[in-house]
Amino acid sequence: MRRPTTRMLRAAAVVALAGLLGSGLLSGCGAPTPKPHHTASVAPSRRATPTPTPTPTDPIAGMTLQQKVGQLFMVGTQATAADPTTLDAVKSLHVGNVFLAGRSHGGVAATKAVVSQFTSLVGADTTAGLPLFVATDQEGGEVQVLNGPGFDDMPSGLQQGGMDPMQLKDAALGWGGELMASGVNMNLAPVVDLIPSPEDAANNPPIGGFDRQYGYDPATITTHADAFRAGMDTAGVVPVIKHFPGLGAVTENTDTDSGVTDTTTTATSPSVGVFGTEIQHGARVVMMSTAIYTQIDPGGPAVFSPAIVTGLLRQKLGFNGVIMSDDMSAAEQTSAWSPADRAVLALEAGVDIVLLSADPSLAAPVVSAVATKAQSDPAFAKVVDAAARRVVQLKRDQFG
Numbered sequence: 101m102r103r104p105t106t107r108m109l110r111a112a113a114v115v116a117l118a119g120l121l122g123s124g125l126l127s128g129c130g131a132p133t134p135k136p137h138h139t140a141s142v143a144p145s146r147r148a149t150p151t152p153t154p155t156p157t158d159p160i161a162g163m164t165l166q167q168k169v170g171q172l173f174m175v176g177t178q179a180t181a182a183d184p185t186t187l188d189a190v191k192s193l194h195v196g197n198v199f200l201a202g203r204s205h206g207g208v209a210a211t212k213a214v215v216s217q218f219t220s221l222v223g224a225d226t227t228a229g230l231p232l233f234v235a236t237d238q239e240g241g242e243v244q245v246l247n248g249p250g251f252d253d254m255p256s257g258l259q260q261g262g263m264d265p266m267q268l269k270d271a272a273l274g275w276g277g278e279l280m281a282s283g284v285n286m287n288l289a290p291v292v293d294l295i296p297s298p299e300d301a302a303n304n305p306p307i308g309g310f311d312r313q314y315g316y317d318p319a320t321i322t323t324h325a326d327a328f329r330a331g332m333d334t335a336g337v338v339p340v341i342k343h344f345p346g347l348g349a350v351t352e353n354t355d356t357d358s359g360v361t362d363t364t365t366t367a368t369s370p371s372v373g374v375f376g377t378e379i380q381h382g383a384r385v386v387m388m389s390t391a392i393y394t395q396i397d398p399g400g401p402a403v404f405s406p407a408i409v410t411g412l413l414r415q416k417l418g419f420n421g422v423i424m425s426d427d428m429s430a431a432e433q434t435s436a437w438s439p440a441d442r443a444v445l446a447l448e449a450g451v452d453i454v455l456l457s458a459d460p461s462l463a464a465p466v467v468s469a470v471a472t473k474a475q476s477d478p479a480f481a482k483v484v485d486a487a488a489r490r491v492v493q494l495k496r497d498q499f500g
Contacts, residue, residue: 170194208250215283261314272331346371
Protein backbone atom coordinates (compact mmCIF):
# COMPACT_ATOMS: atom_id res chain seq x y z
CA MET A 101 0.00 0.00 0.00
CA ARG A 102 1.44 3.28 -1.01
CA ARG A 103 2.10 5.72 1.85
CA PRO A 104 0.34 9.08 1.38
CA THR A 105 2.50 11.88 0.16
CA THR A 106 2.62 15.34 1.63
CA ARG A 107 0.62 16.60 -1.35
CA MET A 108 -2.07 13.97 -0.69
CA LEU A 109 -2.29 14.87 3.02
CA ARG A 110 -2.69 18.57 2.22
CA ALA A 111 -5.46 17.81 -0.28
CA ALA A 112 -7.32 15.70 2.28
CA ALA A 113 -7.05 18.46 4.86
CA VAL A 114 -8.52 21.01 2.49
CA VAL A 115 -11.47 18.73 1.74
CA ALA A 116 -12.09 18.15 5.45
CA LEU A 117 -11.88 21.84 6.26
CA ALA A 118 -14.34 22.68 3.51
CA GLY A 119 -16.77 20.12 4.92
CA LEU A 120 -16.56 21.61 8.41
CA LEU A 121 -17.11 25.12 7.13
CA GLY A 122 -20.07 24.00 5.08
CA SER A 123 -21.62 22.28 8.10
CA GLY A 124 -21.21 25.40 10.25
CA LEU A 125 -19.17 23.57 12.92
CA LEU A 126 -16.40 26.20 12.86
CA SER A 127 -18.68 29.23 13.12
CA GLY A 128 -18.76 31.39 16.30
CA CYS A 129 -15.04 30.99 16.96
CA GLY A 130 -14.04 34.57 16.45
CA ALA A 131 -14.02 34.39 12.67
CA PRO A 132 -17.05 35.28 10.55
CA THR A 133 -18.87 32.39 8.91
CA PRO A 134 -18.42 32.53 5.13
CA LYS A 135 -21.57 33.70 3.38
CA PRO A 136 -23.10 31.04 1.12
CA HIS A 137 -23.38 31.65 -2.57
CA HIS A 138 -26.87 32.70 -3.67
CA THR A 139 -27.98 29.50 -5.35
CA ALA A 140 -31.44 28.01 -5.62
CA SER A 141 -30.59 25.40 -2.96
CA VAL A 142 -29.74 28.00 -0.27
CA ALA A 143 -32.60 29.08 2.01
CA PRO A 144 -33.22 32.87 2.08
CA SER A 145 -31.89 34.73 5.09
CA ARG A 146 -34.40 35.65 7.83
CA ARG A 147 -35.35 39.32 7.88
CA ALA A 148 -35.84 41.23 11.10
CA THR A 149 -39.51 41.72 12.00
CA PRO A 150 -40.38 45.40 11.54
CA THR A 151 -41.61 47.27 14.60
CA PRO A 152 -45.33 47.95 14.15
CA THR A 153 -46.46 51.58 14.07
CA PRO A 154 -48.51 52.30 17.18
CA THR A 155 -52.19 52.87 16.50
CA PRO A 156 -53.17 56.38 17.64
CA THR A 157 -55.42 56.32 20.68
CA ASP A 158 -58.91 57.62 20.05
CA PRO A 159 -59.04 60.92 21.99
CA ILE A 160 -62.50 60.11 23.35
CA ALA A 161 -61.85 56.47 24.23
CA GLY A 162 -63.21 55.63 27.67
CA MET A 163 -65.41 58.72 27.95
CA THR A 164 -69.09 58.36 28.80
CA LEU A 165 -71.72 59.88 26.54
CA GLN A 166 -72.39 62.56 29.15
CA GLN A 167 -68.70 63.47 29.30
CA LYS A 168 -68.48 63.69 25.51
CA VAL A 169 -71.56 65.90 25.36
CA GLY A 170 -70.13 68.09 28.13
CA GLN A 171 -67.08 68.85 26.02
CA LEU A 172 -69.37 70.41 23.41
CA PHE A 173 -70.47 73.28 25.63
CA MET A 174 -68.91 76.46 26.99
CA VAL A 175 -71.01 77.97 29.77
CA GLY A 176 -70.72 81.52 31.03
CA THR A 177 -70.10 82.94 34.48
CA GLN A 178 -69.63 86.51 35.58
CA ALA A 179 -65.92 87.30 35.60
CA THR A 180 -66.29 88.80 39.07
CA ALA A 181 -67.66 85.67 40.77
CA ALA A 182 -68.13 81.99 40.10
CA ASP A 183 -71.78 81.44 39.20
CA PRO A 184 -73.18 78.47 41.20
CA THR A 185 -75.14 77.35 38.13
CA THR A 186 -71.96 77.22 36.05
CA LEU A 187 -70.08 75.44 38.83
CA ASP A 188 -72.82 72.83 38.87
CA ALA A 189 -72.66 72.55 35.09
CA VAL A 190 -69.02 71.45 35.36
CA LYS A 191 -69.61 69.24 38.39
CA SER A 192 -72.88 67.55 37.43
CA LEU A 193 -73.28 68.05 33.67
CA HIS A 194 -69.60 67.34 32.84
CA VAL A 195 -69.36 70.65 30.96
CA GLY A 196 -65.78 71.03 29.79
CA ASN A 197 -65.46 74.74 29.04
CA VAL A 198 -66.19 78.02 30.84
CA PHE A 199 -66.55 81.62 29.64
CA LEU A 200 -65.84 84.70 31.79
CA ALA A 201 -68.48 87.30 30.92
CA GLY A 202 -69.26 90.91 31.77
CA ARG A 203 -66.58 93.26 33.04
CA SER A 204 -64.14 92.76 35.89
CA HIS A 205 -61.77 95.34 37.38
CA GLY A 206 -60.42 93.09 40.11
CA GLY A 207 -57.18 92.28 38.33
CA VAL A 208 -55.22 89.09 37.75
CA ALA A 209 -55.30 87.75 41.31
CA ALA A 210 -59.06 88.20 41.67
CA THR A 211 -59.69 86.56 38.30
CA LYS A 212 -57.47 83.62 39.19
CA ALA A 213 -59.46 83.10 42.39
CA VAL A 214 -62.65 82.86 40.33
CA VAL A 215 -61.14 80.53 37.74
CA SER A 216 -59.63 78.21 40.34
CA GLN A 217 -63.10 77.39 41.65
CA PHE A 218 -63.84 75.84 38.27
CA THR A 219 -60.50 74.19 37.59
CA SER A 220 -60.59 72.52 41.00
CA LEU A 221 -63.60 70.53 39.77
CA VAL A 222 -61.65 68.83 36.99
CA GLY A 223 -61.44 65.09 37.57
CA ALA A 224 -62.13 61.65 36.18
CA ASP A 225 -65.77 61.77 37.26
CA THR A 226 -66.48 65.24 35.88
CA THR A 227 -64.51 66.10 32.75
CA ALA A 228 -62.85 62.70 32.28
CA GLY A 229 -59.70 64.33 33.62
CA LEU A 230 -59.56 66.82 30.74
CA PRO A 231 -58.63 70.41 31.56
CA LEU A 232 -61.16 73.16 31.00
CA PHE A 233 -60.93 75.71 28.25
CA VAL A 234 -61.41 78.93 30.23
CA ALA A 235 -62.21 81.69 27.75
CA THR A 236 -63.08 85.37 27.66
CA ASP A 237 -63.34 88.30 25.22
CA GLN A 238 -60.02 90.10 25.58
CA GLU A 239 -59.94 91.90 22.22
CA GLY A 240 -59.04 95.40 23.41
CA GLY A 241 -60.72 98.77 23.42
CA GLU A 242 -64.36 98.57 24.42
CA VAL A 243 -64.30 94.77 24.30
CA GLN A 244 -62.01 93.83 27.16
CA VAL A 245 -63.61 91.75 29.90
CA LEU A 246 -60.66 91.58 32.30
CA ASN A 247 -59.20 94.77 33.73
CA GLY A 248 -57.48 95.98 36.87
CA PRO A 249 -54.12 95.26 38.50
CA GLY A 250 -51.99 93.04 36.27
CA PHE A 251 -54.00 93.66 33.10
CA ASP A 252 -52.89 96.25 30.55
CA ASP A 253 -55.40 98.59 28.97
CA MET A 254 -55.45 97.13 25.48
CA PRO A 255 -55.93 99.37 22.43
CA SER A 256 -58.94 98.77 20.17
CA GLY A 257 -58.73 96.52 17.16
CA LEU A 258 -58.55 99.54 14.89
CA GLN A 259 -55.64 100.94 16.89
CA GLN A 260 -53.91 97.54 16.88
CA GLY A 261 -54.28 97.55 13.10
CA GLY A 262 -52.13 100.68 12.99
CA MET A 263 -49.30 99.06 14.95
CA ASP A 264 -46.23 97.47 13.42
CA PRO A 265 -47.03 93.72 13.24
CA MET A 266 -43.94 92.75 15.23
CA GLN A 267 -44.84 95.30 17.88
CA LEU A 268 -48.36 93.87 18.00
CA LYS A 269 -47.02 90.33 18.32
CA ASP A 270 -44.88 91.34 21.29
CA ALA A 271 -47.80 93.19 22.87
CA ALA A 272 -50.11 90.19 22.36
CA LEU A 273 -47.50 87.96 23.99
CA GLY A 274 -47.71 90.19 27.06
CA TRP A 275 -51.51 90.27 27.04
CA GLY A 276 -51.55 86.51 26.68
CA GLY A 277 -49.19 86.16 29.60
CA GLU A 278 -51.62 88.19 31.72
CA LEU A 279 -54.44 85.87 30.74
CA MET A 280 -52.41 82.78 31.57
CA ALA A 281 -51.47 84.24 34.96
CA SER A 282 -55.18 84.63 35.69
CA GLY A 283 -56.04 81.08 34.60
CA VAL A 284 -57.55 82.00 31.21
CA ASN A 285 -56.26 79.81 28.37
CA MET A 286 -58.54 80.78 25.44
CA ASN A 287 -59.23 84.21 24.00
CA LEU A 288 -62.21 84.74 21.71
CA ALA A 289 -60.14 87.06 19.54
CA PRO A 290 -58.94 88.32 17.09
CA VAL A 291 -61.82 89.79 15.12
CA VAL A 292 -61.12 89.33 11.40
CA ASP A 293 -64.38 90.69 9.98
CA LEU A 294 -63.80 92.79 6.87
CA ILE A 295 -65.62 96.14 6.66
CA PRO A 296 -65.24 97.57 3.15
CA SER A 297 -64.48 101.19 4.15
CA PRO A 298 -64.43 103.66 7.06
CA GLU A 299 -67.75 105.01 5.80
CA ASP A 300 -69.29 101.54 6.06
CA ALA A 301 -67.98 101.17 9.62
CA ALA A 302 -70.39 103.84 10.83
CA ASN A 303 -73.31 101.66 9.69
CA ASN A 304 -71.93 98.44 11.15
CA PRO A 305 -73.00 98.22 14.82
CA PRO A 306 -71.41 94.91 15.87
CA ILE A 307 -67.88 95.59 14.57
CA GLY A 308 -67.43 99.14 13.31
CA GLY A 309 -69.54 100.54 16.14
CA PHE A 310 -66.84 99.45 18.60
CA ASP A 311 -63.72 99.84 16.40
CA ARG A 312 -63.16 96.08 16.59
CA GLN A 313 -61.85 95.87 13.00
CA TYR A 314 -58.12 95.83 12.23
CA GLY A 315 -58.62 97.79 9.04
CA TYR A 316 -60.44 97.89 5.72
CA ASP A 317 -58.46 95.60 3.44
CA PRO A 318 -57.65 91.86 3.67
CA ALA A 319 -53.88 92.32 3.91
CA THR A 320 -54.07 94.65 6.91
CA ILE A 321 -56.48 92.33 8.70
CA THR A 322 -54.59 89.10 8.10
CA THR A 323 -51.16 90.58 8.86
CA HIS A 324 -52.30 91.94 12.21
CA ALA A 325 -54.48 88.96 13.06
CA ASP A 326 -51.46 86.72 12.42
CA ALA A 327 -49.38 88.85 14.78
CA PHE A 328 -52.04 88.83 17.50
CA ARG A 329 -52.51 85.07 17.20
CA ALA A 330 -48.78 84.44 17.28
CA GLY A 331 -48.40 86.37 20.50
CA MET A 332 -51.32 84.57 22.15
CA ASP A 333 -50.14 81.17 20.94
CA THR A 334 -46.64 81.77 22.27
CA ALA A 335 -48.08 82.75 25.65
CA GLY A 336 -50.06 79.50 25.79
CA VAL A 337 -53.49 81.00 25.03
CA VAL A 338 -55.65 79.57 22.23
CA PRO A 339 -56.86 82.41 19.96
CA VAL A 340 -60.24 82.22 18.20
CA ILE A 341 -60.88 84.04 14.92
CA LYS A 342 -64.40 85.37 14.38
CA HIS A 343 -67.17 85.70 13.03
CA PHE A 344 -67.34 83.41 9.99
CA PRO A 345 -68.19 84.13 7.19
CA GLY A 346 -67.95 87.77 8.33
CA LEU A 347 -70.00 90.46 10.04
CA GLY A 348 -68.53 93.37 8.10
CA ALA A 349 -71.52 93.90 5.81
CA VAL A 350 -74.43 93.78 8.27
CA THR A 351 -76.25 96.85 9.57
CA GLU A 352 -77.63 95.37 12.79
CA ASN A 353 -76.20 93.57 15.81
CA THR A 354 -77.02 89.88 16.18
CA ASP A 355 -76.87 90.19 19.98
CA THR A 356 -79.67 92.72 20.15
CA ASP A 357 -81.57 92.36 16.86
CA SER A 358 -83.35 89.54 15.03
CA GLY A 359 -83.42 88.89 11.31
CA VAL A 360 -79.90 90.28 10.84
CA THR A 361 -79.10 89.57 7.20
CA ASP A 362 -76.11 89.98 4.88
CA THR A 363 -77.29 90.24 1.29
CA THR A 364 -73.92 90.74 -0.41
CA THR A 365 -71.36 88.23 0.89
CA THR A 366 -70.77 85.20 -1.32
CA ALA A 367 -68.61 82.12 -0.90
CA THR A 368 -65.85 83.85 -2.84
CA SER A 369 -66.04 87.32 -1.26
CA PRO A 370 -62.85 88.89 0.11
CA SER A 371 -64.34 88.71 3.61
CA VAL A 372 -64.46 84.92 3.31
CA GLY A 373 -60.98 84.95 1.83
CA VAL A 374 -59.66 86.58 5.01
CA PHE A 375 -60.74 83.51 6.97
CA GLY A 376 -59.21 81.28 4.31
CA THR A 377 -55.87 83.04 4.72
CA GLU A 378 -56.02 82.73 8.51
CA ILE A 379 -56.76 79.03 8.19
CA GLN A 380 -53.80 78.60 5.87
CA HIS A 381 -51.68 80.44 8.44
CA GLY A 382 -52.60 78.03 11.22
CA ALA A 383 -55.77 79.27 12.90
CA ARG A 384 -57.07 76.46 15.13
CA VAL A 385 -60.50 77.71 16.26
CA VAL A 386 -63.16 79.60 14.30
CA MET A 387 -66.32 81.20 15.70
CA MET A 388 -69.46 81.18 13.57
CA SER A 389 -71.67 84.17 12.91
CA THR A 390 -75.41 83.96 13.58
CA ALA A 391 -76.31 86.32 10.72
CA ILE A 392 -78.16 85.07 7.64
CA TYR A 393 -76.24 85.12 4.33
CA THR A 394 -78.69 85.12 1.46
CA GLN A 395 -76.02 84.66 -1.22
CA ILE A 396 -74.67 81.50 0.43
CA ASP A 397 -77.60 79.91 2.29
CA PRO A 398 -80.74 82.01 2.81
CA GLY A 399 -82.40 79.29 4.90
CA GLY A 400 -81.30 80.53 8.32
CA PRO A 401 -78.41 81.73 10.48
CA ALA A 402 -74.96 80.65 9.33
CA VAL A 403 -74.37 78.76 12.58
CA PHE A 404 -77.26 76.42 11.67
CA SER A 405 -76.24 75.98 8.03
CA PRO A 406 -74.47 72.76 6.95
CA ALA A 407 -73.74 74.51 3.64
CA ILE A 408 -71.77 77.23 5.43
CA VAL A 409 -70.27 75.39 8.40
CA THR A 410 -69.39 72.13 6.69
CA GLY A 411 -69.60 72.89 2.99
CA LEU A 412 -67.82 76.24 2.96
CA LEU A 413 -65.67 76.34 6.09
CA ARG A 414 -64.62 72.72 6.37
CA GLN A 415 -64.70 71.45 2.82
CA LYS A 416 -63.96 74.47 0.62
CA LEU A 417 -61.58 76.30 2.98
CA GLY A 418 -60.15 73.06 4.37
CA PHE A 419 -60.56 73.89 8.06
CA ASN A 420 -60.15 70.82 10.27
CA GLY A 421 -59.92 72.52 13.66
CA VAL A 422 -62.57 73.36 16.23
CA ILE A 423 -65.63 75.39 15.28
CA MET A 424 -67.61 77.18 17.95
CA SER A 425 -70.81 79.18 17.92
CA ASP A 426 -71.42 82.71 19.02
CA ASP A 427 -73.70 83.01 22.06
CA MET A 428 -76.66 80.63 21.79
CA SER A 429 -78.27 81.55 25.13
CA ALA A 430 -79.47 85.14 24.89
CA ALA A 431 -78.70 86.51 21.41
CA GLU A 432 -81.84 87.98 19.87
CA GLN A 433 -80.89 86.63 16.43
CA THR A 434 -81.53 83.00 17.47
CA SER A 435 -84.42 83.62 19.89
CA ALA A 436 -86.98 82.15 17.46
CA TRP A 437 -85.56 78.68 18.08
CA SER A 438 -85.83 76.82 21.36
CA PRO A 439 -82.55 76.60 23.31
CA ALA A 440 -82.33 72.85 22.69
CA ASP A 441 -82.98 73.26 18.97
CA ARG A 442 -80.26 75.90 18.75
CA ALA A 443 -77.69 73.48 20.13
CA VAL A 444 -78.83 70.51 18.06
CA LEU A 445 -79.00 72.48 14.81
CA ALA A 446 -75.57 73.98 15.38
CA LEU A 447 -74.00 70.59 16.11
CA GLU A 448 -75.70 68.99 13.11
CA ALA A 449 -74.37 71.79 10.91
CA GLY A 450 -70.81 70.97 12.03
CA VAL A 451 -70.21 73.16 15.10
CA ASP A 452 -68.10 71.58 17.87
CA ILE A 453 -68.61 73.92 20.85
CA VAL A 454 -71.91 75.63 21.64
CA LEU A 455 -71.40 78.88 23.56
CA LEU A 456 -73.93 79.65 26.32
CA SER A 457 -72.20 82.75 27.61
CA ALA A 458 -74.98 85.07 28.72
CA ASP A 459 -77.45 82.72 30.44
CA PRO A 460 -75.93 79.71 32.22
CA SER A 461 -79.35 78.58 33.43
CA LEU A 462 -79.92 77.10 29.98
CA ALA A 463 -77.04 74.66 30.38
CA ALA A 464 -78.97 71.95 32.22
CA PRO A 465 -81.93 71.62 29.80
CA VAL A 466 -79.79 72.06 26.67
CA VAL A 467 -77.04 69.61 27.64
CA SER A 468 -79.70 67.10 28.67
CA ALA A 469 -81.52 67.50 25.33
CA VAL A 470 -78.34 66.86 23.34
CA ALA A 471 -77.47 63.77 25.41
CA THR A 472 -81.01 62.40 25.06
CA LYS A 473 -80.98 62.85 21.30
CA ALA A 474 -77.59 61.16 21.04
CA GLN A 475 -78.93 58.17 23.00
CA SER A 476 -81.86 57.67 20.63
CA ASP A 477 -80.37 58.77 17.31
CA PRO A 478 -77.28 56.85 16.12
CA ALA A 479 -76.55 59.37 13.37
CA PHE A 480 -76.56 62.23 15.87
CA ALA A 481 -74.43 60.17 18.25
CA LYS A 482 -71.78 60.08 15.52
CA VAL A 483 -72.04 63.86 15.20
CA VAL A 484 -71.43 64.16 18.95
CA ASP A 485 -68.45 61.81 18.78
CA ALA A 486 -66.85 63.69 15.89
CA ALA A 487 -67.25 67.05 17.60
CA ALA A 488 -65.99 65.76 20.96
CA ARG A 489 -63.02 64.17 19.24
CA ARG A 490 -61.97 67.51 17.73
CA VAL A 491 -62.36 69.37 21.03
CA VAL A 492 -60.45 66.76 23.03
CA GLN A 493 -57.70 66.58 20.43
CA LEU A 494 -57.25 70.34 20.63
CA LYS A 495 -56.90 70.00 24.39
CA ARG A 496 -54.35 67.24 23.95
CA ASP A 497 -52.40 69.41 21.53
CA GLN A 498 -52.57 72.40 23.84
CA PHE A 499 -52.07 70.84 27.26
CA GLY A 500 -50.24 67.60 26.46
